[in-house]
Amino acid sequence: MHRVRLGIVGCGIAARELHFPALVQLTDKFEITAVTSRRRERAEDFASMVKDALGYEPAVFDSYEELLESGSVDAVDLTLPIELNVPFIFKAVEKGVHVICEKPISTDIENGKKVVELSTNTDKVIYIAENYRHDFRFNKIRAFIDENTIGRPIFVAWHLWIGMDKSNKYVQTEWRQRPKHIGGFLSDGGVHHIAALRVIFGDIAWVSGVTKRVSDYLGDDDTLSTVFEFNSGVVGNYTVSYAVSGKQYFEIVGTDGRIYLDEERITVRGQREETINIPNQNTFKNEFEDFYRVVKHGEPNILGHPVDALKDLSFFEAAIKSKDTRIEIEDLLRSTTPD
Amino acid sequence: MHRVRLGIVGCGIAARELHFPALVQLTDKFEITAVTSRRRERAEDFASMVKDALGYEPAVFDSYEELLESGSVDAVDLTLPIELNVPFIFKAVEKGVHVICEKPISTDIENGKKVVELSTNTDKVIYIAENYRHDFRFNKIRAFIDENTIGRPIFVAWHLWIGMDKSNKYVQTEWRQRPKHIGGFLSDGGVHHIAALRVIFGDIAWVSGVTKRVSDYLGDDDTLSTVFEFNSGVVGNYTVSYAVSGKQYFEIVGTDGRIYLDEERITVRGQREETINIPNQNTFKNEFEDFYRVVKHGEPNILGHPVDALKDLSFFEAAIKSKDTRIEIEDLLRSTTPD
Numbered sequence: 251m252h253r254v255r256l257g258i259v260g261c262g263i264a265a266r267e268l269h270f271p272a273l274v275q276l277t278d279k280f281e282i283t284a285v286t287s288r289r290r291e292r293a294e295d296f297a298s299m300v301k302d303a304l305g306y307e308p309a310v311f312d313s314y315e316e317l318l319e320s321g322s323v324d325a326v327d328l329t330l331p332i333e334l335n336v337p338f339i340f341k342a343v344e345k346g347v348h349v350i351c352e353k354p355i356s357t358d359i360e361n362g363k364k365v366v367e368l369s370t371n372t373d374k375v376i377y378i379a380e381n382y383r384h385d386f387r388f389n390k391i392r393a394f395i396d397e398n399t400i401g402r403p404i405f406v407a408w409h410l411w412i413g414m415d416k417s418n419k420y421v422q423t424e425w426r427q428r429p430k431h432i433g434g435f436l437s438d439g440g441v442h443h444i445a446a447l448r449v450i451f452g453d454i455a456w457v458s459g460v461t462k463r464v465s466d467y468l469g470d471d472d473t474l475s476t477v478f479e480f481n482s483g484v485v486g487n488y489t490v491s492y493a494v495s496g497k498q499y500f501e502i503v504g505t506d507g508r509i510y511l512d513e514e515r516i517t518v519r520g521q522r523e524e525t526i527n528i529p530n531q532n533t534f535k536n537e538f539e540d541f542y543r544v545v546k547h548g549e550p551n552i553l554g555h556p557v558d559a560l561k562d563l564s565f566f567e568a569a570i571k572s573k574d575t576r577i578e579i580e581d582l583l584r585s586t587t588p589d
Numbered sequence: 590m591h592r593v594r595l596g597i598v599g600c601g602i603a604a605r606e607l608h609f610p611a612l613v614q615l616t617d618k619f620e621i622t623a624v625t626s627r628r629r630e631r632a633e634d635f636a637s638m639v640k641d642a643l644g645y646e647p648a649v650f651d652s653y654e655e656l657l658e659s660g661s662v663d664a665v666d667l668t669l670p671i672e673l674n675v676p677f678i679f680k681a682v683e684k685g686v687h688v689i690c691e692k693p694i695s696t697d698i699e700n701g702k703k704v705v706e707l708s709t710n711t712d713k714v715i716y717i718a719e720n721y722r723h724d725f726r727f728n729k730i731r732a733f734i735d736e737n738t739i740g741r742p743i744f745v746a747w748h749l750w751i752g753m754d755k756s757n758k759y760v761q762t763e764w765r766q767r768p769k770h771i772g773g774f775l776s777d778g779g780v781h782h783i784a785a786l787r788v789i790f791g792d793i794a795w796v797s798g799v800t801k802r803v804s805d806y807l808g809d810d811d812t813l814s815t816v817f818e819f820n821s822g823v824v825g826n827y828t829v830s831y832a833v834s835g836k837q838y839f840e841i842v843g844t845d846g847r848i849y850l851d852e853e854r855i856t857v858r859g860q861r862e863e864t865i866n867i868p869n870q871n872t873f874k875n876e877f878e879d880f881y882r883v884v885k886h887g888e889p890n891i892l893g894h895p896v897d898a899l900k901d902l903s904f905f906e907a908a909i910k911s912k913d914t915r916i917e918i919e920d921l922l923r924s925t926t927p928d
Contacts, residue, residue, distance in 0.1 A: 458797035576912040
């Protein structure tokens with residue numbers, strides 16, 4: 251038996267709409283043997299969905315603990331309110347079960363570090379699912395830069411206007427309306443963007459930022475703007491609003507050219523000019539295939555490592571905390587006295 | 590005699606190429622009666638240029654002091670290496686002569702404050718020439734926003750790639766190659782951009798930034814990226830490089846639309862859609878006309894006030910000093926201990 255016996259824990263949007271369609275394409279690698287959810291009827295619905303698509307029905311458990319005790323799973327797929335990630339990861343590892351867990355790793359750095367620490371003390375796989383690390387776009391852009399297509403990169407701007415209205419399904423999620431994780435939508439959605447930027451440019455050294463609340467229905471601050479620097483010296487401006495919608499702007503500036511990304515294509519204007527249409531891709535499928543390689547073939551956990559997930563999250567905690575370090579211009583004008 | 594008798598002090602690029610063509614159009618308001626420069630032959634060349642264009646020849650003085658003592662000027666036009674602005678402004682005011690002085694006001698906040706203080710203690714006009722405050726583009730954009738065309742403005746991005754090569758005439762200026770003013774090209778050129786943004790959005794509360802040296806011939810750091818906030822709550826990203834050239838990006842995002850600016854036009858996409866071609870304009874002529882109104886008609890010095898010039902400059906000093914207040918992400922990851 252080469253398949254991973256997988257228990258689905260939490261049956262919300264991510265499980266139903268993101269993970270399940272990927273798992274349907276990976277029947278040679280994963281068998282969904284168990285499912286549980288806070289409300290039993292949602293778990294039963296999910297089990298029916300599995301039966302309809304795959305012809306077999308997973309066992310439905312009343313609690314996460316029963317699922318773990320049952321011996322029916324090699325791994326669990328956690329798609330939960332963020333504040334549950336850490337305790338649920340710990341329980342799985344205690345029971346000798348591998349984990350794939352939706353990003354972000356945790357509510358904040360302090361809690362995320364517990365997972366990183368745990369990952370160094372166990373032979374069980376703790377894989378934080380970040381589909382942007384498996385995304386063609388950012389890996390292709392990194393390749394363009396590695397090929398010196400735009401000379402030495404010096405700057406990246408990414409301004410995103412995601413604009414979620416009141417009826418948006420994510421906005422409707424109860425735990426997102428009263429977020430216990432730092433930054434609300436800013437970190438929940440934002441770790442994707444930082445993961446993408448880190449695919450291209452590596453680790454970030456520092457960030458300074460400002461958050462705003464523009465809407466009155468997104469549970470927390472919904473708009474962020476930052477300046478930051480990668481360890482490599484590349485500088486960035488990342489601005490995002492979940493309150494205001496519109497076309498994103500993504501530009502990388504190098505000493506000898508630029509790379510642009512939009513919804514449909516990557517455009518390179520440098521030592522060569524090239525436009526690449528973005529192919530259809532299921533980044534969640536890529537992610538589960540990678541998780542399978544790590545669990546079954548013992549390959550190193552590079553793209554799902556908790557350390558990287560923590561680094562993505564720490565960008566937001568640093569940006570939010572940076573407001574206490576600002577130089578107010580009026581203060582500077584006052585403190586610099588001519589005599 | 591209604592004309593202002595004007596002494597030109599310093600005969601570099603700004604005097605010859607920016608101010609003189611404007612003054613040629615304002616012969617009813619200004620008479621260039623005197624000229625001086627560090628090298629006498631440059632002053633004589635300037636005097637000949639005046640004669641060719643206007644039919645009369647100004648007196649050439651060997652020193653600024655002689656020019657001021659001569660009684661031949663009501664005002665001086667200072668176009669000097671930045672570090673000379675403050676002492677030359679003081680000398681003019683001591684001799685009872687009005688001043689129009691090229692931006693930036695001074696080398697740094699500390700020295701600039703001396704000029705602001707002086708301006709409150711004299712009936713002579715001290716006018717810091719900032720032609721961007723007289724520019725159609727930024728005043729028109731402000732009008733669009735005041736008319737609620739894009740709803741409530743929340744963000745502005747301005748990324749500029751000015752890219753000056755070694756042969757550029759400004760780069761060739763000796764004092765710019767060994768700058769004594771804070772920020773080198775960043776503040777010298779940059780006060781224009783901050784003046785423009787302040788025309789649109791008013792005063793800036795704080796800024797956080799990073800500077801870089803990308804070229805090896807621009808005398809100082811040549812690339813800057815920032816995040817900042819206006820007192821109104823609008824947030825901005827301003828990034829500029831004098832080392833890398835290319836198309837600028839200027840976007841204002843509001844709750845109900847956007848405004849874009851490029852080399853040729855202003856584009857509004859909001860509650861109404863409108864494109865305005867940028868008219869030909871001589872912003873230096875506008876500036877001298879305003880200076881004339883202040884000197885001759887006693888109108889308030891709003892667009893040339895030293896306080897505003899100091900605020901423009903302080904943006905750069907604050908951005909440069911902000912690097913000492915950063916949160917390094919590695920430090921944050923270390924300092925946040927789980928137990």
